[in-house]
Amino acid sequence: MAKVSNVPTIRRLPGYLHLLKELKEEGQETVSTTFLASEMQIDPIVIRKDLTMTGASGKPRTGFVVADLVEAIENFLGWRTTTDAFLVGAGNIGSALLGYSGFASYGLRIVDAFDASPAKVGTIVHGHLILPMDKLPDRVATVKARLGILTVPADAAQEAADLMVAAGILGIWNFTPVKIKVPSDVVTQKEDLASGLAELSVRVKLREL
Amino acid sequence: MAKVSNVPTIRRLPGYLHLLKELKEEGQETVSTTFLASEMQIDPIVIRKDLTMTGASGKPRTGFVVADLVEAIENFLGWRTTTDAFLVGAGNIGSALLGYSGFASYGLRIVDAFDASPAKVGTIVHGHLILPMDKLPDRVATVKARLGILTVPADAAQEAADLMVAAGILGIWNFTPVKIKVPSDVVTQKEDLASGLAELSVRVKLREL
DNA sequence: TAGATTGTTAATCGATTAACAATC
DNA sequence: TAGATTGTTAATCGATTAACAATC
Numbered sequence: 001m002a003k004v005s006n007v008p009t010i011r012r013l014p015g016y017l018h019l020l021k022e023l024k025e026e027g028q029e030t031v032s033t034t035f036l037a038s039e040m041q042i043d044p045i046v047i048r049k050d051l052t053m054t055g056a057s058g059k060p061r062t063g064f065v066v067a068d069l070v071e072a073i074e075n076f077l078g079w080r081t082t083t084d085a086f087l088v089g090a091g092n093i094g095s096a097l098l099g100y101s102g103f104a105s106y107g108l109r110i111v112d113a114f115d116a117s118p119a120k121v122g123t124i125v126h127g128h129l130i131l132p133m134d135k136l137p138d139r140v141a142t143v144k145a146r147l148g149i150l151t152v153p154a155d156a157a158q159e160a161a162d163l164m165v166a167a168g169i170l171g172i173w174n175f176t177p178v179k180i181k182v183p184s185d186v187v188t189q190k191e192d193l194a195s196g197l198a199e200l201s202v203r204v205k206l207r208e209l
Numbered sequence: 210m211a212k213v214s215n216v217p218t219i220r221r222l223p224g225y226l227h228l229l230k231e232l233k234e235e236g237q238e239t240v241s242t243t244f245l246a247s248e249m250q251i252d253p254i255v256i257r258k259d260l261t262m263t264g265a266s267g268k269p270r271t272g273f274v275v276a277d278l279v280e281a282i283e284n285f286l287g288w289r290t291t292t293d294a295f296l297v298g299a300g301n302i303g304s305a306l307l308g309y310s311g312f313a314s315y316g317l318r319i320v321d322a323f324d325a326s327p328a329k330v331g332t333i334v335h336g337h338l339i340l341p342m343d344k345l346p347d348r349v350a351t352v353k354a355r356l357g358i359l360t361v362p363a364d365a366a367q368e369a370a371d372l373m374v375a376a377g378i379l380g381i382w383n384f385t386p387v388k389i390k391v392p393s394d395v396v397t398q399k400e401d402l403a404s405g406l407a408e409l410s411v412r413v414k415l416r417e418l
Numbered sequence: 419t420a421g422a423t424t425g426t427t428a429a430t431c432g433a434t435t436a437a438c439a440a441t442c
Numbered sequence: 443t444a445g446a447t448t449g450t451t452a453a454t455c456g457a458t459t460a461a462c463a464a465t466c
Contacts, residue, residue: 010411015403078411092308107410173409177311187416189405196400198315201286202219202287203396
């Protein structure tokens with residue numbers, strides 16, 4: 001025990017959450033790690049260890065109460081309270097994220113969207129009015145957004161990140177291929193399509209031999 | 210040595226590649242792991258180990274030839290030859306991927322796009338004509354696509370994956386929150402936004418304490 | 419009670435980090 | 443030559459897996 005954090009565990013939690021919500025919807029009241037494991041094709045022992053970290057506890061023989069488990073995981077992730085975010089870069093990926101309705105169930109709300117291109121400023125993308133970059137500092141102060149979503153082209157990444165940091169953002173979700181430089185108290189999370197594709201490429205290649 | 214694979218290493222390679230291509234464009238001929246490390250904010254020893262896996266070799270004092278290193282990494286990832294893929298689900302994320310021009314440098318070419326919705330079939334998204342699902346088997350046979358990109362809603366994920374598998378796809382890049390079930394010889398790679406956000410959420414929360 | 423399941427403690431495995439010899 | 447850098451071998455660290463006692 002004692003460990004409060006463990007990256008692989010944290011990354012697996014949303015998968016459990018997704019399945020648990022489905023089960024809940026189907027009216028299932030309790031669930032065992034054995035069952036979850038077979039559904040998710042993971043070792044049950046991994047799930048038990050992972051769930052320990054969320055503070056949830058089950059009963060021998062019957063397992064876990066589905067609703068409790070959902071609550072424990074969401075609490076652990078901080079997804080039961082809404083976190084406001086703003087998005088910078090309304091290109092392909094940025095627009096897709098603006099239109100993604102699933103964020104609500106992760107407690108994430110995109111309150112403002114910005115773009116450097118005058119052609120995009122003033123347009124409405126999935127219900128979000130695109131604002132010019134120079135409005136960013138003002139808006140962050142008013143809105144108190146905690147997270148920034150970075151979806152600009154690679155060559156604009158560092159500059160946009162600097163702007164976010166100056167505005168007082170706590171964490172940056174970075175969708176660019178650039179490793180951005182930020183002060184040590186700002187958290188950055190790189191969402192790397194290229195890494196995923198690299199892994200897939202090599203695994204397919206190995207399978208072919 | 211003997212190790213030919215190591216997931217964390219594979220996932221770091223595209224980051225090096227991105228930086229190396231920038232350096233190459235700036236006309237830099239050689240580079241040391243010390244320099245790469247300071248740019249990427251990683252320990253140099255990690256980079257040296259990682260590069261060993263690609264088969265690249267450098268010279269003491271001068272380092273690695275940038276162009277050679279780019280080639281070695283691309284070869285290792287299989288990104289020097291074009292891999293054809295088809296995409297299923299032309300919603301928000303699917304459309305964004307269809308419009309993403311960066312795939313070319315990863316050797317990935319999306320040759321066909323499909324959608325179940327009659328409203329979308331026949332429309333053109335970023336230059337791609339959207340085809341109906343029932344055309345999928347024919348097209349795969351003709352086109353010999355090796356990878357499938359899965360960007361349908363969660364409740365359509367398994368069915369679409371089954372269709373891909375039946376068509377003879379080797380690997381599935383899964384952008385849905387569902388853990389899809391496939392035969393053991395088909396590789397699946399889950400690209401999980403929720404996992405990334407979970408990690409970011411917890412890290413920001415910890416930083417606040 | 420018998421047996422399925424939880425949850426903890428120990429053993430294994432793999433990746434990272436450290437140390438250092440080899441080389442230009 | 444001196445010194446920066448490569449690349450290998452060994453030590454550490456952390457996560458996964460195994461074993462098992464506790465419990466309903």
